[in-house]
Amino acid sequence: MRFTGYQTEHFHDELFLTKNQAREGAELLIKKIDSLTEGELLKRQQSAERSMLYMGITFSLYGDDCLGKEQIFPFDIVPRIIEAEEWEFIEKGLKQRITALNLFLEDMYGDQKIIKDKVIPEYVIYSASSFRTPCIGLKPPKGVWCHISGIDLVRHSDGKIYVLEDNLRCPSGVSYVLKNREVMKRVFPQVFEASKVRPVELYPNMLLRTLQDIAPNPVSNPTIVVLTPGIYNSAYFEHSFLAQQMGVHLVAGSDLVVQDGFVQMYTTQGLKRVDVIYRRIDDDFLDPKVFREDSLLGIPGLMEVYKQGRVGLANAPGTGIADDKVVYAYVPQMIKYYLGEENLIPNVPTYLCWQDQDLHYILEHLEEMVVKSANEAGGYGMLVGPQSTKAERAEFATRIKANPRNYIAQPTLSLSRVPTIVDDHLEGRHVDLRPYVLYGDNIEVLPGGLTRVALKKGSLVVNSSQGGGSKDTWVLSKKAKS
Numbered sequence: 001m002r003f004t005g006y007q008t009e010h011f012h013d014e015l016f017l018t019k020n021q022a023r024e025g026a027e028l029l030i031k032k033i034d035s036l037t038e039g040e041l042l043k044r045q046q047s048a049e050r051s052m053l054y055m056g057i058t059f060s061l062y063g064d065d066c067l068g069k070e071q072i073f074p075f076d077i078v079p080r081i082i083e084a085e086e087w088e089f090i091e092k093g094l095k096q097r098i099t100a101l102n103l104f105l106e107d108m109y110g111d112q113k114i115i116k117d118k119v120i121p122e123y124v125i126y127s128a129s130s131f132r133t134p135c136i137g138l139k140p141p142k143g144v145w146c147h148i149s150g151i152d153l154v155r156h157s158d159g160k161i162y163v164l165e166d167n168l169r170c171p172s173g174v175s176y177v178l179k180n181r182e183v184m185k186r187v188f189p190q191v192f193e194a195s196k197v198r199p200v201e202l203y204p205n206m207l208l209r210t211l212q213d214i215a216p217n218p219v220s221n222p223t224i225v226v227l228t229p230g231i232y233n234s235a236y237f238e239h240s241f242l243a244q245q246m247g248v249h250l251v252a253g254s255d256l257v258v259q260d261g262f263v264q265m266y267t268t269q270g271l272k273r274v275d276v277i278y279r280r281i282d283d284d285f286l287d288p289k290v291f292r293e294d295s296l297l298g299i300p301g302l303m304e305v306y307k308q309g310r311v312g313l314a315n316a317p318g319t320g321i322a323d324d325k326v327v328y329a330y331v332p333q334m335i336k337y338y339l340g341e342e343n344l345i346p347n348v349p350t351y352l353c354w355q356d357q358d359l360h361y362i363l364e365h366l367e368e369m370v371v372k373s374a375n376e377a378g379g380y381g382m383l384v385g386p387q388s389t390k391a392e393r394a395e396f397a398t399r400i401k402a403n404p405r406n407y408i409a410q411p412t413l414s415l416s417r418v419p420t421i422v423d424d425h426l427e428g429r430h431v432d433l434r435p436y437v438l439y440g441d442n443i444e445v446l447p448g449g450l451t452r453v454a455l456k457k458g459s460l461v462v463n464s465s466q467g468g469g470s471k472d473t474w475v476l477s478k479k480a481k482s
Contacts, residue, residue: 002034003030004034006419006428007019007427007428008417009428012158012159012416013419013428014080014081014416015078015080024083025082026081028194029191041421042421044077044188045077045421048077053072056237057175057179073470074469074470075176075180075183075470075471076455077183077184077472078426078471079418079451080472081195082474082476084475084477090345090445092344093161094445095437096341096343096344096345097331098437098439098443099339101146101322101331101334102144103334105146105168105316105321106143108321109136109137109138110137112125114337117337119333119337120330123354124326125321125327127405129324129374130283131318131321132317134290134303138307138318141215141216145315145316146168146315146322147210147314147315147316147438147439148314148436148438149167149436150167150172150174150449151163151166151434151437152432153434154348154432155415155416156413156416161345162346162413163331163345163346163347163348164348166323166328167434168315168319168323171434172238173238173452174436174446177203192474195474195476196477197474197477198447198448198475198476200446204242204246206438206446208248210439211246211314213441214276214312214314214440215312216275219275222276223249223273225248225255225274225276225278226249226251226280227277227278227281228240228251228280229281229285230252233280235280238280239280248278251265253285253296254296256277256299257271258299258302258304261305262310263299263305276312276313277311277312279315281297281298283318283320286298286299286302286317287301320375324375325350326354326408328347328408329347329352332347348410349410350408353404353408354404354405358409362409365385366383366388366409368385368386369410370410370411372410373407374406374408375406384460385412387459412460416430417430418431420455427457429454429457430460430462431471433449433450433473434450435449436450447475449473450473451470452468452469452470453471
């Protein structure tokens with residue numbers, strides 16, 4: 001299995017400039033693959049898959065036919081490569097975006113100046129299902145709301161990087177980044193070292209430092225826990241993995257209680273005060289006294305302790321308003337309003353169904369567009385127009401008309417591709433990228449992130465729940481100056 005015959009077609013390829021010309025940073029990898037004996041690359045792929053199986057790297061599928069079904073997370077050993085100069089630009093753009101989004105969250109639950117100045121319509125905020133009225137007036141430690149973020153990026157055929165969506169509630173996937181890297185260092189050890197790939201292994205330490213930064217003062221050695229919904233959650237592997245890597249407790253809501261004005265954890269030695277909670281459950285389930293009364297996942301009284309500054313929460317409650325895909329359309333305006341800057345990484349052009357002019361255009365061009373629900377994830381609640389049937393478009397048109405605020409539409413991008421093993425040969429498959437941004441005392445970006453790949457031929461949907469997989473992401477170090 002070699003690159004002989006590999007077709008870049010009319011797509012931007014992350015490893016090749018043209019059919020026979022590799023990008024500079026990918027030359028070593030491509031030469032190595034082309035030098036392998038027949039069948040060796042496939043053997044290495046199979047070995048990697050066995051490693052994933054033995055390490056228990058799984059996720060859960062949910063749907064009519066597969067409720068809670070455990071799956072090995074699909075992985076392809078041909079990595080995505082990002083050269084140093086481009087990564088510097090991406091990192092700078094991500095820091096700019098997160099800074100503005102954090103200021104927006106502070107404003108939304110504070111003075112709401114951006115609404116008063118008519119930069120964002122009041123209707124957009126108050127009609128959002130993710131806007132949390134109980135969070136008005138909250139003062140998170142050090143003014144940081146979004147401690148852990150995952151920003152989804154795509155590259156179009158024009159070669160430019162665009163922000164596809166923001167994930168500021170409970171972004172998942174970083175455990176796969178770490179495990180992918182562990183496997184890849186065994187699959188291509190010499191090429192990996194020679195390519196001077198920037199490490200990702202320090203993420204658990206980075207995350208721990210971020211969580212320590214939001215502990216209530218004065219605490220020299222804060223007690224930190226990861227709050228999980230439980231073993232049936234699709235990302236439970238990640239919850240347990242990150243807790244283990246950080247050396248902190250993994251807890252469910254039933255392991256915690258509010259007593260004597262603090263959050264306390266049940267232990268074999270009695271109750272122990274908890275200083276910081278990395279919560280992997282949605283706002284709705286955090287505190288049944290404030291949000292959903294029927295929640296069995298959260299801790300009654302948690303929000304009152306948080307308001308009093310006696311526990312840190314990552315991410316802060318209320319951050320979901322920044323994930324709303326209608327609000328996403330206004331992020332360039334946020335960057336201009338709060339920072340006085342033009343956005344470095346642009347949004348994908350977005351049409352808002354609640355605006356009459358946009359709605360008319362969308363309904364007339366459904367077969368050309370991707371339509372998304374404002375608050376769904378995982379590839380659900382979405383129509384990919386060019387791959388849809390007439391009946392599916394008619395159904396979506398009905399949904400949009402019934403609740404136009406709940407939908408946005410974007411032109412169908414020609415996503416970039418990376419060579420991927422398909423049976424006994426290599427084919428290009430579409431990818432996106434989710435870098436992870438940590439915000440404690442400083443903003444840090446993990447070098448790389450989760451490259452998700454649409455394993456189905458022609459598919460643009462990269463989500464694991466929709467048949468996608470992942471690749472390792474190699475961010476190359478700067479070259480030494482001659």
